[in-house]
Amino acid sequence: EKNHNRNSRGALIVLEGLDRSGKTSQSSKLLSYLEGQGYSVESWRFPDRNTGVGQMISSYLANKSQLDDHAIHLLFSANRWEKRSLMETKLRSGTTLIVDRYSYSGVAFSSAKGLNIEWCKAPEMGLLAPDLVLYLDIPPEKAAERGGYGGERYEQLEFQKKVAQSYQLLHDASWKIIDACLPIEDVEMQLRETVLDCVMTCQEGKSLSLLWS
Ligand code: T5A
Ligand code: NA
Numbered sequence: 131e132k133n134h135n136r137n138s139r140g141a142l143i144v145l146e147g148l149d150r151s152g153k154t155s156q157s158s159k160l161l162s163y164l165e166g167q168g169y170s171v172e173s174w175r176f177p178d179r180n181t182g183v184g185q186m187i188s189s190y191l192a193n194k195s196q197l198d199d200h201a202i203h204l205l206f207s208a209n210r211w212e213k214r215s216l217m218e219t220k221l222r223s224g225t226t227l228i229v230d231r232y233s234y235s236g237v238a239f240s241s242a243k244g245l246n247i248e249w250c251k252a253p254e255m256g257l258l259a260p261d262l263v264l265y266l267d268i269p270p271e272k273a274a275e276r277g278g279y280g281g282e283r284y285e286q287l288e289f290q291k292k293v294a295q296s297y298q299l300l301h302d303a304s305w306k307i308i309d310a311c312l313p314i315e316d317v318e319m320q321l322r323e324t325v326l327d328c329v330m331t332c333q334e335g336k337s338l339s340l341l342w343s
Contacts, residue, residue, distance in 0.1 A: 147266035175230035242292035266310035
């Protein structure tokens with residue numbers, strides 16, 4: 131374990147992007163990479179479909195239930211809030227978290243439906259701010275070709291184009307844009323150095339902050 135300094139904390143690293151941009155593939159690669167480097171690291175994802183709230187979200191995404199756009203937005207947010215204190219405990223104890231989707235997905239997908247962006251951001255305020263957001267950038271047409279969209283609610287080209295536009299409004303200093311059209315191994319190489327830098331900066335004492343700052 132490389133966490134010799136007892137005050138050192140883990141990094142909160144988020145992967146964002148359109149459906150099929152490669153987030154899940156890269157999460158598992160980063161997990162193995164950081165473990166191999168001797169770091170304490172876990173891979174998380176949102177929605178976390180294992181909780182009661184997560185099961186409601188999963189049923190909605192599978193088109194097995196209908197919900198008002200505002201109601202499902204708040205459920206996605208609640209699903210992050212129910213994991214917030216565990217997230218902080220893990221980070222403070224020195225574990226780095228690689229998180230597949232976070233508040234940016236929440237805002238990008240709901241505002242792509244036409245909900246007011248400030249309204250969408252409000253319930254996310256006070257959640258932990260990521261130290262690094264890796265945005266896997268891919269044209270919607272190209273993402274749609276990958277493995278074919280399954281039956282989930284948002285897996286439609288026209289909607290994904292709107293989501294891509296919404297994401298554009300959310301960039302901040304924590305974002306790094308990654309060319310996700312390259313082969314899987316090349317995308318991974320782009321991520322490694324950035325992630326390692328981030329983990330070391332957090333170990334050296336960078337403090338945790340809150341959304342949206
Ligand atoms: N949502 C989510 C909200 O509306 N609000 C919220 O608050 C949150 C958190 C569920 C949906 O919920 C929405 C967003 C989503 O629509 P999900 O369960 O994470 O989100 O589902 P997806 O993101 O759609 O997961 P996918 O599996 O489709 O996409 P990934 O994880 O980005 O892609 P991945 O790694 O599974 O790869 C997809 C395919 O492409 C290939 C892979 O082998 C796989 O077949 N691939 C590549 N092919 C060529 N080159 C590469 N570089 C490749 N990388 C991967
Ligand atoms: Na995924």
